[in-house]
Amino acid sequence: MFEITLVQVFDFIGTLAFAISGIRLASAKHFDLFGAYVVGVTTAIGGGTMRDVLLGLSPFWMSNSFYLICSAIALVWVIIFRKLLVRQNNTWFLFDTIGLALFTVTGVEKTITAGFPFWTAIIMGTLTGAGGGVLRDVFINEEPLIFRKEIYALACVVGGIAYFICARCGIGTVTSGIVCGIVVFLMRILAVKYRLHLPTLKGEE
Amino acid sequence: MFEITLVQVFDFIGTLAFAISGIRLASAKHFDLFGAYVVGVTTAIGGGTMRDVLLGLSPFWMSNSFYLICSAIALVWVIIFRKLLVRQNNTWFLFDTIGLALFTVTGVEKTITAGFPFWTAIIMGTLTGAGGGVLRDVFINEEPLIFRKEIYALACVVGGIAYFICARCGIGTVTSGIVCGIVVFLMRILAVKYRLHLPTLKGEE
Amino acid sequence: MFEITLVQVFDFIGTLAFAISGIRLASAKHFDLFGAYVVGVTTAIGGGTMRDVLLGLSPFWMSNSFYLICSAIALVWVIIFRKLLVRQNNTWFLFDTIGLALFTVTGVEKTITAGFPFWTAIIMGTLTGAGGGVLRDVFINEEPLIFRKEIYALACVVGGIAYFICARCGIGTVTSGIVCGIVVFLMRILAVKYRLHLPTLKGEE
Numbered sequence: 001m002f003e004i005t006l007v008q009v010f011d012f013i014g015t016l017a018f019a020i021s022g023i024r025l026a027s028a029k030h031f032d033l034f035g036a037y038v039v040g041v042t043t044a045i046g047g048g049t050m051r052d053v054l055l056g057l058s059p060f061w062m063s064n065s066f067y068l069i070c071s072a073i074a075l076v077w078v079i080i081f082r083k084l085l086v087r088q089n090n091t092w093f094l095f096d097t098i099g100l101a102l103f104t105v106t107g108v109e110k111t112i113t114a115g116f117p118f119w120t121a122i123i124m125g126t127l128t129g130a131g132g133g134v135l136r137d138v139f140i141n142e143e144p145l146i147f148r149k150e151i152y153a154l155a156c157v158v159g160g161i162a163y164f165i166c167a168r169c170g171i172g173t174v175t176s177g178i179v180c181g182i183v184v185f186l187m188r189i190l191a192v193k194y195r196l197h198l199p200t201l202k203g204e205e
Numbered sequence: 206m207f208e209i210t211l212v213q214v215f216d217f218i219g220t221l222a223f224a225i226s227g228i229r230l231a232s233a234k235h236f237d238l239f240g241a242y243v244v245g246v247t248t249a250i251g252g253g254t255m256r257d258v259l260l261g262l263s264p265f266w267m268s269n270s271f272y273l274i275c276s277a278i279a280l281v282w283v284i285i286f287r288k289l290l291v292r293q294n295n296t297w298f299l300f301d302t303i304g305l306a307l308f309t310v311t312g313v314e315k316t317i318t319a320g321f322p323f324w325t326a327i328i329m330g331t332l333t334g335a336g337g338g339v340l341r342d343v344f345i346n347e348e349p350l351i352f353r354k355e356i357y358a359l360a361c362v363v364g365g366i367a368y369f370i371c372a373r374c375g376i377g378t379v380t381s382g383i384v385c386g387i388v389v390f391l392m393r394i395l396a397v398k399y400r401l402h403l404p405t406l407k408g409e410e
Numbered sequence: 411m412f413e414i415t416l417v418q419v420f421d422f423i424g425t426l427a428f429a430i431s432g433i434r435l436a437s438a439k440h441f442d443l444f445g446a447y448v449v450g451v452t453t454a455i456g457g458g459t460m461r462d463v464l465l466g467l468s469p470f471w472m473s474n475s476f477y478l479i480c481s482a483i484a485l486v487w488v489i490i491f492r493k494l495l496v497r498q499n500n501t502w503f504l505f506d507t508i509g510l511a512l513f514t515v516t517g518v519e520k521t522i523t524a525g526f527p528f529w530t531a532i533i534m535g536t537l538t539g540a541g542g543g544v545l546r547d548v549f550i551n552e553e554p555l556i557f558r559k560e561i562y563a564l565a566c567v568v569g570g571i572a573y574f575i576c577a578r579c580g581i582g583t584v585t586s587g588i589v590c591g592i593v594v595f596l597m598r599i600l601a602v603k604y605r606l607h608l609p610t611l612k613g614e615e
Contacts, residue, residue: 026352027406034359034403035352049259054459054469059259062325078406120472134549139339141348143551147436147445154444198444201437201488231557232611239564239608240557254464264464267530283611344544346553 007102014099015067017092018044019074022136024085027078029140036078039139041071047131051107051124055114097188101181104129104156108163109177118167122160129156129184151191151198159184212307219304220272222297223249224279227341229290232283234345241283244344246276252336256312256329260319302393306386309334309361313368314382323372327365334361334389356396356403364389417512424509425477427502428454429484432546434495437488439550446488449549451481457541461517461534465524507598511591514539514566518573519587528577532570539566539594561601561608569594 022043026036045061052059061067078085085092107128111121130146130153137144146152162183166176190196227248231241250266257264266272283290290297312333316326335351335358342349351357367388371381395401432453436446455471462469471477488495495502517538521531540556540563547554556562572593576586600606 023406029348030405031348031352032403032405034356035349036406038352038358053258053463054472056261056466056468058261062259062321065322065324068324068328082407116472117475119475119478123478138343138548139349139352141346141551143439143441144445144549147441147448147549151444153448198442200440200442201433201446202492228611234553235610236553236557237608237610239561240554241611243557243563258463261466263466267464267526270527270529273529273533287612343548344554344557346551 010098010102011066012070013095014102015044015070016074016077017095017099018132019071020078020085020092021096021133023075023078025136025140025142031140033075037071037075039136040074041068042139043132043136044071044074045132046135047103047128047133048107050131050135051110051128054127055111055116055124057110057114093192097185100129100152100156100188101159101184104159104184105163105177105181108160108180109173118164122157122164125160125163125180126153126156129153148200149197151187151196154198155184155187155191158187215303215307216271217275218300219307220249220275221279221282222300222304223337224276225283225290225297226301226338228280228283230341230345230347236345238280242276242280244341245279246273247344248337248341249276249279250337251340252308252333252338253312255336255340256315256333259332260316260321260329262315262319298397302390305334305357305361305393306364306389309364309389310368310382310386313365313385314378323369327362327369330365330368330385331358331361334358353405354402356392356401359403360389360392360396363392420508420512421476422480423505424512425454425480426484426487427505427509428542429481430488430495430502431506431543433485433488435546435550435552441550443485447481447485449546450484451478452549453542453546454481454484455542456545457513457538457543458517460541460545461520461538464537465521465526465534467520467524503602507595510539510562510566510598511569511594514569514594515573515587515591518570518590519583528574532567532574535570535573535590536563536566539563558610559607561597561606564608565594565597565601568597 019040022040023036026039031039045059045067049059049061081088104125106125108121108125110128111124112118116124133146133152134144137146159180163176163180166179167173171179224245227245228241231244236244250264250272254264254266286293309330311330313326313330315333316329317323321329338351338357339349342351364385368381368385371384372378376384429450432450433446436449441449455469455477459469459471491498514535516535518531518535520538521534522528526534543556543562544554547556569590573586573590576589577583581589
């Protein structure tokens with residue numbers, strides 16, 4: 001009757017983690033509860049919304065209240081467990097990374113289904129995974145974090161490339177999606193563990 | 206022959222008030238006339254444009270020059286009455302609130318007509334009313350004001366809920382729209398009069 | 411067999427110049443290589459993407475990898491010739507202006523083809539030419555430069571008006587497009603040469 005799949009569980013904890021990251025940063029900027037919720041929702045659904053608009057589809061959250069409810073749960077969570085959030089940082093980092101991996105796979109698959117070439121799918125996967133965080137940083141008036149800190153969006157790109165190597169080798173879409181997700185997940189975990197950065201372009205003379 | 210409805214009058218003064226708020230803030234940042242006009246237009250039509258893009262419709266202003274002309278009138282007004290604008294603040298606050306109320310109703314109704322569920326309509330009503338102000342603040346490189354000051358976007362949410370309570374009680378769309386608009390209007394007026402704020406999430410330990 | 415038109419050459423050097431302007435500004439903000447590339451791509455394709463989304467079309471770069479490859483070439487160029495870029499400033503200014511002119515013409519023509527009125531086409535031409543620079547400045551968290559410095563976006567508006575004067579006089583679309591491009595190009599060159607500014611609205615009392 002009512003079956004919960006692993007993908008739905010990952011979708012829930014990823015959305016939760018993304019929304020919480022937005023709500024925490026908005027709170028640090030003294031946004032009110034409504035503002036914090038809006039920033040949380042934007043972080044959670046912003047990437048997928050941009051993807052759907054570019055693909056010419058109706059945004060995924062407009063006919064499914066799941067994502068807005070998730071973000072509301074995230075807001076309540078931050079209100080209740082505010083003082084414990086720092087101690088939960090490792091858990092939220094893990095959940096955030098699961099979300100990044102799942103959202104990338106979703107973005108890649110939706111774009112292929114819409115009939116676009118593989119490099120567009122990689123871009124859309126990256127946009128789905130990392131776009132919400134960029135919108136969040138624009139709203140709180142900061143330079144987007146993902147453009148400066150440890151490898152983040154690049155993990156999505158590499159995951160997308162892994163998907164297509166699999167697909168070209170004749171591996172099925174389910175397996176290709178799983179490989180893509182695992183690559184994103186591992187690359188992000190390793191980047192943080194070993195503080196892997198991309199080089200910065202030095203200023204001009 | 207040529208009849209002007211009350212809705213058109215409200216649309217005019219709302220658009221005017223929104224554009225003027227954008228132009229004034231852009232001027233304070235030393236934008237030139239063109240920049241001030243762009244920020245004014247964005248404040249006036251930005252929310253409705255995002256709504257139309259998300260609904261998959263052609264943006265309302267692209268086939269109706271009314272809104273760009275309104276914004277041009279707003280620019281001329283600011284140039285001529287610059288020194289009197291502060292004294293006109295109460296009037297502009299009133300006009301801005303009329304615009305907020307009308308735009309919310311428009312957003313709610315357009316979304317229902319497009320066949321989306323009621324909570325999506327509430328979001329679209331809020332986006333139509335408050336989205337332009339968020340874009341304005343992103344352009345002038347400030348944290349969006351509506352996320353921090355008196356209840357603003359929340360008035361749209363409550364108005365949207367009022368619309369659906371009416372609709373569920375079998376009240377017609379015209380009356381539901383009027384009730385929605387009045388709720389937004391009154392809630393915003395009361396919020397400013399009594400300085401009603403939403404609480405802010407305290408920073409983490 | 412494989413013919414390269416003048417329009418394609420202009421498109422290449424315009425895209426290159428736009429991407430380089432984004433990459434240089436991102437580098438000055440200490441974005442990493444990936445962030446610099448994203449800002450470069452956004453500057454190059456952002457205006458046209460917003461145009462296509464508003465027109466309800468599939469964004470032009472999603473089925474043509476040319477623009478992303480151009481931006482990659484721009485990134486490599488900045489890495490290799492970093493110390494020489496300042497000396498190349500005049501060349502890049504010229505290329506940027508060619509891009510501005512071509513993108514304006516493209517925007518105007520695409521909008522007419524889509525059946526919108528002429529003033530919408532002027533707006534879309536301006537958005538195509540100047541919109542990418544606005545997105546770039548939002549990403550690097552600066553007030554958009556085009557709202558404050560020498561005449562830039564206004565050159566697109568005047569070019570668009572020139573297009574329609576030509577079209578109304580019965581001149582063919584190819585010639586109208588060429589006139590439009592030349593007007594944008596000359597107006598921008600003259601604005602920089604003679605430091606033509608639009609007036610700024612003085613702050614209020």
